[in-house]
Amino acid sequence: PNVKLVTSDNEEFVVDFRIAKMSVTVSRLMEAMNMSETDDASLLSNSIPLPNVTKAVMARVIEWCEKHKNDEPKEEKENDKRGRTTHVVSDWDKEFLKNDEFGRLCQLMGAANYLEIKGLFNDISQTIANMIHGKKSDEIAEMFNIHCDLTEAEKKEIRKKTAWCED
Amino acid sequence: ESMIHVSQLIIPLRNMILPKKNSQMQTMHLLELPHDVLRELMKLMSINDCMRLRRTCRAFEKLVAATHTSFGHAVISIEEIQVFEEQKNTSLKKSVAVVNLDQDRFKIDFTEFGYEQFGRLMNRMFGGILIRECTISLRHECMHIDFVLQLARLFKINLLTFLVYSDRLLQKV
Numbered sequence: 001p002n003v004k005l006v007t008s009d010n011e012e013f014v015v016d017f018r019i020a021k022m023s024v025t026v027s028r029l030m031e032a033m034n035m036s037e038t039d040d041a042s043l044l045s046n047s048i049p050l051p052n053v054t055k056a057v058m059a060r061v062i063e064w065c066e067k068h069k070n071d072e073p074k075e076e077k078e079n080d081k082r083g084r085t086t087h088v089v090s091d092w093d094k095e096f097l098k099n100d101e102f103g104r105l106c107q108l109m110g111a112a113n114y115l116e117i118k119g120l121f122n123d124i125s126q127t128i129a130n131m132i133h134g135k136k137s138d139e140i141a142e143m144f145n146i147h148c149d150l151t152e153a154e155k156k157e158i159r160k161k162t163a164w165c166e167d
Numbered sequence: 168e169s170m171i172h173v174s175q176l177i178i179p180l181r182n183m184i185l186p187k188k189n190s191q192m193q194t195m196h197l198l199e200l201p202h203d204v205l206r207e208l209m210k211l212m213s214i215n216d217c218m219r220l221r222r223t224c225r226a227f228e229k230l231v232a233a234t235h236t237s238f239g240h241a242v243i244s245i246e247e248i249q250v251f252e253e254q255k256n257t258s259l260k261k262s263v264a265v266v267n268l269d270q271d272r273f274k275i276d277f278t279e280f281g282y283e284q285f286g287r288l289m290n291r292m293f294g295g296i297l298i299r300e301c302t303i304s305l306r307h308e309c310m311h312i313d314f315v316l317q318l319a320r321l322f323k324i325n326l327l328t329f330l331v332y333s334d335r336l337l338q339k340v
Contacts, residue, residue, distance in 0.1 A: 086211065087211070102197075103195050103196065104195075106195040106196065106197055106199065106200055107195040109200060109204065110195060110199070110200055110201075110204070113200075113201065113204050121207075125204075125207055125208045125211055126211055128197075128208055129208060129211035129212050129216075132212060132216050132219075132220060133212070133213070133216055134216070135216075135219065136219060137219045137220075137222040137223050138223075140219060140220055140223050141223040141224070144196075144197045144223075145196065146197070146198070146223045146224050146227070147224065148223060148224050149224050149225050150222070150224060150225055150228065154225075154228075155222060158221060158222055158228060159222070
């Protein structure tokens with residue numbers, strides 16, 4: 001069975017029920033609209049509006065979901081040495097995200113967050129964390145197009161505060 | 168009436184966004200992402216990476232400062248290091264506390280900063296700090312109990328362990 005998803009720019013995407021279910025947000029909306037896998041009429045007569053996702057971003061999300069639809073539910077492993085979670089980004093995912101310009105990566109991350117697709121969200125956030133790792137402040141600012149509004153005095157003050165933990 | 172709407176707080180961040188060069192597609196800026204998304208991102212970053220991100224602009228400076236952070240394991244030991252004194256043109260030995268926090272390593276000068284200041288600095292950088300497991304490792308040195316009490320006051324520690332290596336130290340105690 002198929003489900004119709006409608007983006008903010010009024011594009012309709014018809015996807016498999018299983019793909020639609022990968023998004024917690026879409027799942028909840030389907031439930032609220034009494035749409036079920038066994039009730040074709042309910043799927044045909046309804047479509048899910050997604051006002052926070054554009055056509056271009058939705059196409060990327062669906063591409064990711066298609067690839068991962070048969071994945072076993074992954075257990076989040078905590079890296080005990082760091083005490084923080086590190087997500088393993090598969091080679092396919094690296095390749096998938098490699099060519100995205102950073103602005104589009106942010107859009108995709110925003111969409112993954114809104115649609116609640118945890119696997120995609122983790123992939124992107126780990127990718128961005130890896131991009132930041134080991135870079136100097138001005139390199140980070142340039143990479144992410146951040147306009148620095150800190151005065152020299154403020155920068156000095158922050159540097160003073162954090163001097164003890166610099167490399 | 169006096170309440171400030173969330174959108175009013177977000178506008179200053181948006182104002183900072185520069186137009187991207189040669190952009191054909193509609194793109195998005197990192198700071199346009201909701202704060203909870205950025206906080207998730209920071210959980211994956213090391214403390215040093217967070218500090219560098221903090222110096223990029225005001226919005227990140229605020230965001231990092233308001234973030235609660237947690238560490239898996241802290242190992243604290245005392246080491247002697249050689250310090251060169253320029254004025255006297257001599258080098259002398261000095262005790263420092265070496266704090267290994269997960270993948271980051273900090274040296275704290277007792278004499279100038281002291282443990283308390285270290286704690287204050289840490290807490291000023293983040294909204295709150297949780298250390299799941301803290302090990303204090305002593306080989307030949309003594310550590311003042313005040314430091315341990317200070318540590319417990321400044322950080323939330325789930326498990327505190329002492330490693331005492333030498334018999335001599337026990338005799339000293």
